[in-house]
Each structure stands twice: as C-alpha cells, then as structure tokens.
Amino acid sequence: MAYFVGIDLGGTRIKIALGDDKRILITRNVKARKELSFMSNIRIIEDTIKVICEEQKIMFMDISSIGFSFPSLVNNELKKVISTNDKFNDAKEFDWVEWSKSTFGAYISLENDARMACYGEWKSGAGRxxxxxxxxxxxxxxxxxxxxxxxxxxxxxxxxxxxxxxxxxxxxxxxxxxxxxxxxxxxxxxxxxxxxxxxxxxxxxxxxxxxxxxxxxxxxxxxxxxxxxxxxxxxxxxxxxxxxxxxxxxxxxxxxxxxxxxxxxxxxxxxxxxxxxxxxxxxxxxxxxxxxxxLNDNAGVNGAFLMAKNEFEKHERKKIKLR
Amino acid sequence: MAYFVGIDLGGTRIKIALGDDKRILITRNVKARKELSFMSNIRIIEDTIKVICEEQKIMFMDISSIGFSFPSLVNNELKKVISTNDKFNDAKEFDWVEWSKSTFGAYISLENDARMACYGEWKSGAGRxxxxxxxxxxxxxxxxxxxxxxxxxxxxxxxxxxxxxxxxxxxxxxxxxxxxxxxxxxxxxxxxxxxxxxxxxxxxxxxxxxxxxxxxxxxxxxxxxxxxxxxxxxxxxxxxxxxxxxxxxxxxxxxxxxxxxxxxxxxxxxxxxxxxxxxxxxxxxxxxxxxxxxLNDNAGVNGAFLMAKNEFEKHERKKIKLR
CATH class of the missing domain: 3.30.420.40 (ATPase, nucleotide binding domain)
Known part of the structure; x- marks a missing residue:
C-alpha cells in the first residue's frame, strides 16, 4: 500500500495530512514557529509525522511521496525555494529532494502556498x-x-x-x-x-x-x-x-x-x-x-496531499513506460 | 514547392504576403472596404492573391496553406469568428475551411489580429x-x-x-x-x-x-x-x-x-x-x-504568413506519423 503526506507550512500553523491512495486518514494541526529557523520547523514536522504514523501503524518507509506547500515563491521544477519574505530564510539552502529521500524514501513535490491551495480546491473543492x-x-x-x-x-x-x-x-x-x-x-x-x-x-x-x-x-x-x-x-x-x-x-x-x-x-x-x-x-x-x-483553510493541505499522490503516480507511469 | 499566404485584414488596410518555405516573396497592401460585407472583402482578397500569384508565376493550387488575421475574437480551433465589433459582421457565418479548400486546396489557420501580430513578432521580430x-x-x-x-x-x-x-x-x-x-x-x-x-x-x-x-x-x-x-x-x-x-x-x-x-x-x-x-x-x-x-505594422501579416507555414508543417508531420 502506498501512503502520502501533505504538509502546509503557514506563518502561524503547520497542517499535515496522511492518507492512502483512496483518502486522507488523519490530519494534524500544530503551531508553526516562525521565530525559529526553518530547520527547527522541519524537525517539528518530522516529529508530527512520526506521531501520526505510529497512530496509524504506518512506517516512515511506507510513505511514497510528500507534497509540501511553502509560503513564498518556489521553483517547482528544481524543487528550491526562491524567496522567503523574511521568514524561514534558511529554507533557501534546504535540499528538499535529499530530505524526503533520506527521511522517508519518498518523492517530493514542492509548491507555493497559493498555487497549492488552488490545486486542492481544483481537485477536491469548488474548482472541480x-x-x-x-x-x-x-x-x-x-x-x-x-x-x-x-x-x-x-x-x-x-x-x-x-x-x-x-x-x-x-x-x-x-x-x-x-x-x-x-x-x-x-x-x-x-x-x-x-x-x-x-x-x-x-x-x-x-x-x-x-x-x-x-x-x-x-x-x-x-x-x-x-x-x-x-x-x-x-x-x-x-x-x-x-x-x-x-x-x-x-x-x-x-x-x-x-x-x-x-x-x-x-x-x-x-x-x-x-x-x-x-x-x-x-x-x-x-x-x-x-x-x-x-475547502477554505484546508485547501492547502488537501492540495499538498493530492499533489504528493500525483507526483507518485507520475513516477509510476514513467517506470511502466521504461519497462 | 510549397507556397504560403498570410492575410492581415484590418479596419482600413488588407495586407497580403506570398512566399515559399524560405521567405516572403511578395507583399501587397490594398484598401479594406469595411462599409461593404465581409464577402466583398474576401473577393478583394482573392483578386489580390490572383494578381500576385500571376506575377510570381504560381498557381492557386500551389498554395499549401493560408494564415488569416481577423480583427476580432476568433475560435482558432473550430476556425470560426466569435464576435465582430460591428464590422465584417457576415464573417461569423463564413466557412473558412471550406473557402481555403475549395479556392486554393489549402489548409487554413485563423487567429485574432493581436495574437497574430504577437506571433509574427515572436517568430521574426523583437520577440525571438x-x-x-x-x-x-x-x-x-x-x-x-x-x-x-x-x-x-x-x-x-x-x-x-x-x-x-x-x-x-x-x-x-x-x-x-x-x-x-x-x-x-x-x-x-x-x-x-x-x-x-x-x-x-x-x-x-x-x-x-x-x-x-x-x-x-x-x-x-x-x-x-x-x-x-x-x-x-x-x-x-x-x-x-x-x-x-x-x-x-x-x-x-x-x-x-x-x-x-x-x-x-x-x-x-x-x-x-x-x-x-x-x-x-x-x-x-x-x-x-x-x-x-x-516589425510594427507588418507584425500581423508576417505572423499570418508564418502561421500558414506552421499549419502546413503540422499537417505534414501528422501524415508522416500516420504512414
């Protein structure tokens, strides 16, 4: 079974959704610490995912793909943060692909928060x-x-x-x-x-x-x-x-x-x-x-979850083609 | 040899370019008659193409594709004029595909004038x-x-x-x-x-x-x-x-x-x-x-000529695929 995680990092809250290819199984909403570094927030995110994985009896390595909504401009092809608007500044140097690979053995999809919320609304809200x-x-x-x-x-x-x-x-x-x-x-x-x-x-x-x-x-x-x-x-x-x-x-x-x-x-x-x-x-x-x-406030985390799923399916399709 | 015609119908002038797959060979600039029907202007266009074809010793049937720039909203997929801004009103009923096929045995590409001029500027002007x-x-x-x-x-x-x-x-x-x-x-x-x-x-x-x-x-x-x-x-x-x-x-x-x-x-x-x-x-x-x-005033007719060529090449590629 493939599992997916959607993460919506906002200025005040971090929303995390974990689910399988049918639906979101569990969501968690924790405080973002914008006064701390981005790396500190990544640790908060990892800890939260660990807790909900344990609750659902899912291992980190069962997570196939991560979708991450970041509150500023990102290069979604190179998976890099372009600008940070003076919060989470160290995110610009963060290696997203390496992180998701080494932590979860998962693919990652990174997107700007507005576009991610729009994606969520499109795939599962009023935009359908x-x-x-x-x-x-x-x-x-x-x-x-x-x-x-x-x-x-x-x-x-x-x-x-x-x-x-x-x-x-x-x-x-x-x-x-x-x-x-x-x-x-x-x-x-x-x-x-x-x-x-x-x-x-x-x-x-x-x-x-x-x-x-x-x-x-x-x-x-x-x-x-x-x-x-x-x-x-x-x-x-x-x-x-x-x-x-x-x-x-x-x-x-x-x-x-x-x-x-x-x-x-x-x-x-x-x-x-x-x-x-x-x-x-x-x-x-x-x-x-x-x-x-x-979806309102949940559009972002829904979008991140669905984009994680989409990223995984893209890679799977590529594998089938290559066979 | 494949020949192409670009037509830019404006409120006051009609510009026509005839060329081969290397370059425009001849252009002609005639008065548009917006007080007359669109069909009357089509006759003016046909006559002008006839004259320049004769000058270049090219037959109507040697023309492979037409690009047409129209001064209002068009559906470039169905090749239909959507609205006319109170001039050339009968263009809405005109069958562009049938006209180019029966008159020249040619494909046709129809586009709004602003987009056609932009295309011309992109392919052969400051937009390159x-x-x-x-x-x-x-x-x-x-x-x-x-x-x-x-x-x-x-x-x-x-x-x-x-x-x-x-x-x-x-x-x-x-x-x-x-x-x-x-x-x-x-x-x-x-x-x-x-x-x-x-x-x-x-x-x-x-x-x-x-x-x-x-x-x-x-x-x-x-x-x-x-x-x-x-x-x-x-x-x-x-x-x-x-x-x-x-x-x-x-x-x-x-x-x-x-x-x-x-x-x-x-x-x-x-x-x-x-x-x-x-x-x-x-x-x-x-x-x-x-x-x-x-290109300024000539962006439209250049764009129409180049889009005619592009339309022809698209059809040729499709033929090669089908073989």
Whole structure:
C-alpha cells in the first residue's frame, strides 16, 4: 500500500495530512514557529509525522511521496525555494529532494502556498467542474493562483497568477508594501483597513472610533447600522470587483473562487460582486461564475496531499513506460 | 514547392504576403472596404492573391496553406469568428475551411489580429529571444497578446491575453467603450486624448487649444515647450507604466514589446517606462525588458504568413506519423 503526506507550512500553523491512495486518514494541526529557523520547523514536522504514523501503524518507509506547500515563491521544477519574505530564510539552502529521500524514501513535490491551495480546491473543492478558474484569497493580504486550460499557471519565474493582490487598480492610490501603488492589497485587505478607518473623513461620527480591534468581521457587522463602516465595506467590495474584472480580462476564466475568513459574510459579498462584476466585465459568452471556496483553510493541505499522490503516480507511469 | 499566404485584414488596410518555405516573396497592401460585407472583402482578397500569384508565376493550387488575421475574437480551433465589433459582421457565418479548400486546396489557420501580430513578432521580430513576453500595441485603442511558456496564451473563451487594454488601472476612472471603468484604453489612448485635452484645467493657457487634430505625435512634439501637453504626455506614460506593471504581475514575462505609430517617440517613451516600471514591478530575479517592436505594422501579416507555414508543417508531420 502506498501512503502520502501533505504538509502546509503557514506563518502561524503547520497542517499535515496522511492518507492512502483512496483518502486522507488523519490530519494534524500544530503551531508553526516562525521565530525559529526553518530547520527547527522541519524537525517539528518530522516529529508530527512520526506521531501520526505510529497512530496509524504506518512506517516512515511506507510513505511514497510528500507534497509540501511553502509560503513564498518556489521553483517547482528544481524543487528550491526562491524567496522567503523574511521568514524561514534558511529554507533557501534546504535540499528538499535529499530530505524526503533520506527521511522517508519518498518523492517530493514542492509548491507555493497559493498555487497549492488552488490545486486542492481544483481537485477536491469548488474548482472541480472547471478547467479555467482563478482562486482569490482575502485576508491579511490578497493572494491568487490560476488554473488555465487544465493546468496550474506557472510562468517564466514561477509567479504567474500569484500576484493578483498586486495588480494595480488605482495607479495614483496607496503605497503597497511591495513597492507598487494602488495594488488590490493596498486598497482593500485586513492590512489596509487600519488606514481606511483612520483616514475616513467622518470617523468621529462612527462607532469604529471606539473599537481597538478592527477586522473585516467588525466592518461587516457594523455596516448594518454605521455609515462609515458601510462606506468602507462597499469601498472594499468595489476594489475586489475591479480586481476580479482584471482577473477575468487577464486570464479568461470560467470562474472566480474566493476564500478567506471573510467569506463568513458570503451572503453579502457574493451577490454584490456578481452584480458589480457582471456589469463591468467583458465576457461575450456569458457571466463568469463567482463562487465561495469549499475547502477554505484546508485547501492547502488537501492540495499538498493530492499533489504528493500525483507526483507518485507520475513516477509510476514513467517506470511502466521504461519497462 | 510549397507556397504560403498570410492575410492581415484590418479596419482600413488588407495586407497580403506570398512566399515559399524560405521567405516572403511578395507583399501587397490594398484598401479594406469595411462599409461593404465581409464577402466583398474576401473577393478583394482573392483578386489580390490572383494578381500576385500571376506575377510570381504560381498557381492557386500551389498554395499549401493560408494564415488569416481577423480583427476580432476568433475560435482558432473550430476556425470560426466569435464576435465582430460591428464590422465584417457576415464573417461569423463564413466557412473558412471550406473557402481555403475549395479556392486554393489549402489548409487554413485563423487567429485574432493581436495574437497574430504577437506571433509574427515572436517568430521574426523583437520577440525571438523569449519564451514569455507581452506584446502591447498603442493606438486608437490599446491591444495586447501574450506568449507564455513558448505558446500563445489562448484561454477558455479565446481571449486570454487580448484584453490588456481593458485592465482597470483606476477603478473610479473614466468610462470605457467596453462598459468597464478606468481601463488602460479609457485613460490613455488616441481615443482618450480628446477628453484629456478638453478637460485639462489649464487648457486655455495651452497651444493645444488651437489645434484641430490632436494625436500622440502632437502631444509628444508640444511637450517640449507646452506644460499642458507635457502633463498629458506624462499622464499617459504613467498609465502605460501601471498597465505594464499589471502585465508583469499577471503573466510573469521576460519582456514587454511595444508597437504602434507612437513608438516614433521611443527615445522618450522607453527610458521613462523602464525607470518607472523598474521601480514599481515585483520581479525579484531582475528587470523585465521593455522593448520596441521590430516589425510594427507588418507584425500581423508576417505572423499570418508564418502561421500558414506552421499549419502546413503540422499537417505534414501528422501524415508522416500516420504512414
């Protein structure tokens, strides 16, 4: 029996799934230690896999393939981390193939976190019906990944489809942490909320001035009764609409799938985006579907597990060919 | 000997190239009659091909393959025109395969004009060194096409990469003819110039108020001495910079290749765009090259000729396989 492990390393949590060729048998969710080195986190990962393997009476050497979702740019062909955004910096020197081989005797598949979550959503979530869609994750930042013509979009430097949060929607807009101006992320993300609230001309008339913690849940709750919260909510929805129009015009997809904690308010978000985008986007064949993610936070670990399985099957097919 | 014909049908001109497998032997440039039906233009095309064939002592039946560049959305697999933008409307019912077969005994390859010009630039122009680039044509509108991973980007509905003129760069900006707001084309194109000049707050202090014809050549000439012209020029350059940043973030290319009559001023345009985009775009591996087209107006007919040749070779390879 072949077993597979999916690992989703995030800034705060590490999610691990172990399963066979039919399904995920067990998942585990442990704290990521971004204040420590990447190597320390690898030890945490190994220990966790050891525990769940013992629980399932599976040996390390029974693991055929590993899928690893890393929270920055990776070269998925050479299996190398390209950049690290100032966390897990020593991951750039890590030898992934050697690690998975010597530790588990397994193949490994390495992918950027946004693309891995998109892969998971495609193979086992809301993306199943489509060959062409854009996944958009709304949170601290705005992340994207693209499936086009039945394949993940990769690009020359491995970042095609992943910078949808940094498409300019207002070229004279707010400075973004990336160095550009008026990015989707700079105009409407959890990070942008602070500025939007503080600089709102009517902030003194708003309940928001008394809140110490301002997140999208606060904004969406208050929007029912508070004019400033309503204006900020609608501003964000308009920015996301412009972003989605750009994804449609850039990638020509069948669907946009949105994930992130904010989709708890999908009953407000989806109808708004559908109407606004429907009126703005150029799609002579009909409307692009705008949907909510099915897997949400688990899209990444699901994707990593399924990509591990896919990597193993690729190698098996190659062996059969060679015979 | 196999002969090939490339046809570039534009709104005002029809360009036709006839050649063999080594080179283009002869080109001809005739007036398009967009006030007439598409079928009338097909007759003009047939007559022109007849004339140049006679000049070259080539028979219709010696033509092995046709490449056709059409100025709107096409399904390049089924070889059908999808939409027509209110000119050559009867092209939607035209049977391209039957026409090329019965008229010339030839294969046919049909493509959208922006993608065909990009193909020409890729195979025989400034795009030769690249597997991944975006071609941007500045003119009445702003057109784009993309080569990614060594293939033209097509998308689910055949318009991926072709709507770069309709990426939003100012979501609260000017209404575009496409129905969207703040498109690149609505903010900085020949069509946008009229509005930019008329609504400029200092227009009465500018030499531009006396000009009956205002095009980019006028703006770039006057910008040396006229403050309003300078501001409008720099506004357009800033919008194009934002557009290019969006192409880089969306498609992850090695290069942006710009064509259009305005590139007569490339000595001003290219350094400006390179500096501005270099400071804004997220490209950790280095700078994306920003270059001028080599083929300009002839990219389309070159692309059509080369795609005709490619289509023929594809069929020949298939025949060899079948033997």
């Amino acid at each position: 019906p489509f060959t062409d869609f854009v996944m958009m994750t709304l949170g601290t930042g705005v992340g994207t990944a693209v499936i086009m013509d039945g394949n993940p979009l990769v690009g020359k430097h491995f970042q095609a489809g992943n910078l949808g949060g940094h498409l300019t929607v207002d070229y004279a807009g707010a400075l973004c942490s990336c160095g550009n101006r008026g990015c989707v992320e700079a105009e409407a993300s959890s990070t942008a909320l602070k500025r939007l609230v503080e600089t709102h001309p009517k902030i003194l008339e708003s309940e928001l001035k008394n809140r110490s913690k301002i997140d999208f849940a606060t904004i969406f709750d208050l929007a029912e009764s508070d004019l400033v919260a309503l204006e900020i909510r609608d501003h964000c929805l308009d920015v996301w609409s412009a972003a989605i129009v750009n994804y449609i015009h850039a990638y020509d997809p069948e669907a946009i799938i949105i994930s992130g904690g904010i989709m708890n308010s999908k009953k407000i978000i989806l109808p708004y985006l559908r109407e606004k985008v429907g009126g703005l986007a150029w799609s002579p064949w009909g409307h692009v579907a705008i949907l909510s993610s099915e | 060194p690249f597997t991944d680039f975006v071609m941007m044509t500045l003119g009445t509108g702003v057109g784009t096409a993309v080569i990614m991973d060594g293939n033209p980007l097509v998308g689910k509905h055949f318009q991926a990469g072709n709507l770069g003129g309709h990426l939003t760069v100012d979501y609260a900006g000017a209404l575009c003819s496409c129905g969207n707001r703040g498109c690149v084309e609505a903010e900085a194109s020949s069509t946008a110039l009229k509005r930019l000049v008329e609504t400029h707050p200092k227009i009465l202090e500018s030499e531009l108020k006396n000009r009956s014809k205002i095009d980019f050549a006028t703006i770039f000439d006057l910008a040396e001495s006229d403050l309003v012209a300078l501001e409008i020029r720099d506004h357009c350059l800033d919008v194009w910079s934002a557009a290019i940043v969006n192409y880089i973030h969306a498609y992850d290319p090695e290069a942006i290749i710009i064509s259009g009559g305005i590139m007569n001023s490339k000595k001003i345009i290219l350094p400006y765009l390179r500096e501005k985009v270099g400071g804004l775009a997220w490209s950790p591996w280095g700078h994306v090259a920003i270059l001028s087209s080599e």
